[in-house]
Every structure is written in C-alpha cells, then in structure tokens.
Amino acid sequence: GRAWHLAARPHGWPTAEDVALREVPVTAPGEGRILVRNLHFSVDPYMRGRMNDVKSYVPPYQLDQPMDGGAVGEVVASNAEGFAVGDHVLHGLGWREYADVDARHATKVDASLAPLSTYLGVLGMPGLTAYAGLFETASFKEGDAVFVSGAAGAVGSQVGQMAKIKGASRVIGSAGSDEKVKLLVEEYGFDAAFNYKNGPVAEQLRQAAPDGIDVYFDNVGGDHLEAAISSLNVHGRATLCGAIAQYNDTEPAPGPRNLVLVVGKRLRLQGILVGDHTALQPRFVQDVSGWIRSGELKYAETVVQGIENGFDAFLGLLRGDNTGKMIVSLAH
Ligand code: NDP
Numbered sequence: 001g002r003a004w005h006l007a008a009r010p011h012g013w014p015t016a017e018d019v020a021l022r023e024v025p026v027t028a029p030g031e032g033r034i035l036v037r038n039l040h041f042s043v044d045p046y047m048r049g050r051m052n053d054v055k056s057y058v059p060p061y062q063l064d065q066p067m068d069g070g071a072v073g074e075v076v077a078s079n080a081e082g083f084a085v086g087d088h089v090l091h092g093l094g095w096r097e098y099a100d101v102d103a104r105h106a107t108k109v110d111a112s113l114a115p116l117s118t119y120l121g122v123l124g125m126p127g128l129t130a131y132a133g134l135f136e137t138a139s140f141k142e143g144d145a146v147f148v149s150g151a152a153g154a155v156g157s158q159v160g161q162m163a164k165i166k167g168a169s170r171v172i173g174s175a176g177s178d179e180k181v182k183l184l185v186e187e188y189g190f191d192a193a194f195n196y197k198n199g200p201v202a203e204q205l206r207q208a209a210p211d212g213i214d215v216y217f218d219n220v221g222g223d224h225l226e227a228a229i230s231s232l233n234v235h236g237r238a239t240l241c242g243a244i245a246q247y248n249d250t251e252p253a254p255g256p257r258n259l260v261l262v263v264g265k266r267l268r269l270q271g272i273l274v275g276d277h278t279a280l281q282p283r284f285v286q287d288v289s290g291w292i293r294s295g296e297l298k299y300a301e302t303v304v305q306g307i308e309n310g311f312d313a314f315l316g317l318l319r320g321d322n323t324g325k326m327i328v329s330l331a332h
Contacts, residue, residue, distance in 0.1 A: 001026050003066035003096035004310050010051050013248045013318070018051070019311050024066065026098045028077060034089070034101050035077040039331045041094030042070035042120040043314040048247040057273060069094040070125060072109060072116045083108070090119045097307055097330060114289070121154050121325030122299040123288060125274055130158035130217075131284045132277035133239040135166075137270050138215045142167035145209060147228055149173075149196075150219030150244060152180035152300075154325040157188060158288075159217045161297050164189050172208045174201065174224065176320040183323065188298055196220075202227035212236075220245045226256040229267065238269045248318065300324025 007020040029035045047069055050061045061067050071094035075087040080103030083089070089106040093099035109119045121127065133155075134140045146163040150156040151173025160171045173184045173193040184193040192208040205213075205227045214236050216228035221243025228238060246253045262269065291297035302322035304313035310328045317326040 001097035002307055004307075005066055006051060006061040006063055008063070009053055010048075010248075012250050014048070014051060014311075014315065016311065019067075021308060021310075024096070027100065029079040029100060032080050032103055034075050034080050034083045034103050034106060036071075036073040036089055036091060036093075036099045036101050036106070037076045037330075038071045038073035038094065038097060038099055039088075040072050040117045040120060040327050040329050041096075041310070042125075043310070043317050043326050043328060044069060044126075045242060045244050045247060045317065047314065048318065057275075066093075067095040068092055070120050071095075071099065072119050073099065078103075088116060090124070094328075095310060114292075117301055117303070117325075117327045117329070118299070120327060121301060122158065122292070122297075123285060126154035126325060127158055127288055128277060128281065128284050129241060129272070129274040130155045130162060131288065132274060132280050133217060133241050133272045134159050134162055134215070136277060136280065137239040137272045138217065138237045140166065140168075140215055143169050144214035145170040145172070145211065145233075146215045146217065147172045147174075147205060147209060147213045147231065148217040148219070149224040149228075150242070151175050151184055151190070151193060152177075152323050153219065154322075155241060156217070156219050157184075157299065157324055158297070160184065160190050161188050161291075163215070165291060165296050170209065170211075170213075172205070172213070174204070174220075180323060183300075196224070200227075202230055205231050215239075217241060218243070222246060222253060226258055229256050229258050229261050232261075232265060232267050234265050236265060236267050238267065240269055240271045244318070301327050303327045303329045305329050 003024045008018045010018045091101045091106040148156045148159045152175040170191045173190045174196045181193040184190040194204040201223045212233040216238040219242045222245040300323045313328045
C-alpha cells in the first residue's frame with residue numbers, strides 16, 4: 001500500500017518536494033494488532049506544526065517516515081480479541097492506504113449510526129473541540145454574544161451553531177469568501193458574518209457586533225484576535241483554539257497591540273487542547289447526534305478523492321478550499 005512520507009521539513013508554505021507518496025509493505029498483523037484498510041483520513045491544521053522539528057504537545061513527524069493522523073477504515077485482518085474482519089474502526093494511522101494498528105488504539109465505530117467520515121469531523125475530534133472550547137473553556141452561557149473566526153471550517157461552523165442552539169443573543173462569524181459568509185447566515189443561522197478579506201477585521205467586527213461580544217472563539221490569531229480583544233465586553237472570555245493565520249510564518253508574528261485592554265475589561269483568554277476534554281465525549285456525542293437528527297445542527301464536508309491527492313487536500317485546507325471538514329477519501 002502507499003503512504004505519504006515527510007521527505008523534508010517545510011520552510012513556510014509546504015511544497016510537493018517536502019513530501020513523497022511511497023509504497024510500503026503490507027504485512028499480517030502481529031499479536032494484539034489489526035490490519036486496517038483506510039476508507040477516509042483526516043487532514044488537519046495541527047499537522048503543519050508536526051512537520052517542524054520542534055517540541056510541542058504532539059511529537060513532530062519523522063523524516064522519511066509515514067505521516068499519521070485520524071483515519072477510519074475497515075479491518076481486513078485481525079490478531080486482536082474483540083476485532084473481526086469487516087469491523088469499522090477509528091484510529092490514528094492516517095495518510096496511508098493500509099494501517100497496521102495496535103488494537104488498543106482503535107475504536108470501533110458504527111457505519112449504520114452515522115457516515116464513517118463524520119467520526120473525523122462533526123462527531124469526532126473537531127466537533128469535540130468546538131463543544132469543549134465553547135461550553136467548558138469559554139464558559140458560554142445563555143445570552144452571550146459570540147464571535148468565531150474560521151467560522152465555515154470544521155470547528156468554527158459547529159461553534160457558531162452550538163452557541164445558537166444554547167441561546168446565544170447574537171452569533172457572528174468570519175470566513176474567507178463571500179460564499180462561506182452566505183452559508184453562515186443563510187444555512188447555519190448566524191446573525192451576522194463577514195469576509196475578512198473584504199476589509200479590516202476590527203472594523204467589520206464592530207459593525208457586526210455594535211454592542212460588543214462576550215465570547216470569542218479564536219481559530220485564526222493575528223488581526224482577528226486583536227479585533228476580538230477590542231470588541232470583548234467586560235468579563236469577556238476567549239478560547240484560544242488555534243492561530244491558522246500564522247502556521248506557515250517563518251518569523252514569530254507580533255502579538256495583539258491592544259493586550260492591555262485585558263486588564264481593564266478583566267478578560268480571560270484561555271487555550272484549549274481537545275485531548276484534555278475526553279471526559280465530555282459521551283455527552284458530546286449524545287447532544288450532537290441529537291441536534292443533527294433534529295436538523296438543528298448542520299455540517300459540511302469537503303471530500304478529496306484518492307490517496308494521490310492527499311497532500312493537495314492538506315494544502316487546500318491551509319488555503320481555505322474547504323467548507324466544513326476536509327476529508328481524504330480512499331473508498332473505491
Ligand atoms: P478548518 O476546517 O477551519 O480549516 C482551516 C481554515 O482556516 C480554512 O478553511 C480557511 O478558511 C482558514 N484559514 C486559512 N488561512 C487563514 C488566514 N490566514 N486567516 C484566516 N483564516 C484562514 O480547520 P479546523 O476546523 O480543523 O481547525 C480550525 C482551527 O482550530 C485551527 O486553528 C486548528 O489548529 C484549531 N484546532 C485546535 C484544536 C485544539 O485542540 N486546540 C483541535 C482542532 C483544531 P477561510 O476560507 O475562512 O480562510
């Protein structure tokens with residue numbers, strides 16, 4: 001089977017020279033292991049960080065080794081109790097056609113309950129990030145006005161809708177195209193949205209939220225974070241979830257120039273790592289599957305077909321080609 005390898009560490013935007021799709025042997029699973037034919041794998045923004053050789057909360061990808069990440073697939077050989085050929089599993093060895101998985105790191109998923117790709121998106125890691133980052137990290141409460149950046153993406157689209165479902169007074173989103181803005185307002189029920197490419201974020205946010213915001217969910221960093229600090233009301237909270245505007249920077253980006261406002265407004269800016277919030281998983285799955293069934297919560301996926309297009313899908317994600325979760329599908 002083929003697997004995407006990291007061939008060189010990117011400087012700035014990754015290029016085709018930094019990766020290589022290489023053939024690797026497929027072997028029978030050892031004791032306690034399963035062989036999985038991947039059907040879908042995830043490309044996520046955090047993977048850009050793993051291409052750098054820096055210490056972080058996940059170890060960097062190793063040169064000339066397959067890259068990894070979330071995937072769902074079908075068990076084609078099992079040497080582990082509790083797993084049978086034909087079972088569908090969620091696991092951490094994406095970016096490849098066949099995965100030799102330690103069964104302790106595989107979770108069975110039910111294709112009859114939800115499409116398999118949703119376990120990588122709305123019912124998976126990005127969905128839980130939205131849920132935990134809004135309800136736990138930002139201490140969202142009914143009546144709050146919420147601003148979310150990256151609002152048409154996997155995490156952001158869920159944050160905005162979850163806030164509406166739970167009684168936000170106003171939900172504002174920003175995204176990188178007029179079509180995405182239209183989707184947010186017309187399909188996802190956002191009260192206002194703007195295209196950050198059409199003008200300064202601070203100005204557009206002030207217009208969209210004349211009475212300020214109580215919660216900011218930051219997926220972008222940079223000018224978005226600075227604008228949000230200006231618009232946050234007294235005792236406002238911000239969840240710092242990501243800073244995708246900076247992931248390909250070659251120099252550290254300047255911080256928000258208005259950070260001193262945190263003092264007078266007694267703001268709380270708090271980071272989140274989704275891995276800290278696994279205890280929420282059962283409640284998250286119950287709430288979100290219910291909201292999907294009732295039609296209150298919508299989601300989108302942008303599916304790129306074929307492993308050979310996996311790296312382009314990743315670049316597309318960083319560029320904003322996706323609406324909702326970016327998925328690479330290998331299903332034949
Ligand atoms: P998305 O589905 O939101 O895809 C990334 C999006 O980022 C693109 O679609 C693009 O949309 C937007 N983008 C790219 N460049 C810029 C830019 N310069 N300025 C503004 N927007 C930009 O990805 P996810 O939902 O998976 O992730 C969203 C954020 O959440 C990321 O920052 C990610 O790192 C973070 N994250 C953090 C987790 C945690 O535990 N802390 C877990 C999961 C995700 P557009 O067209 O709008 O520009």
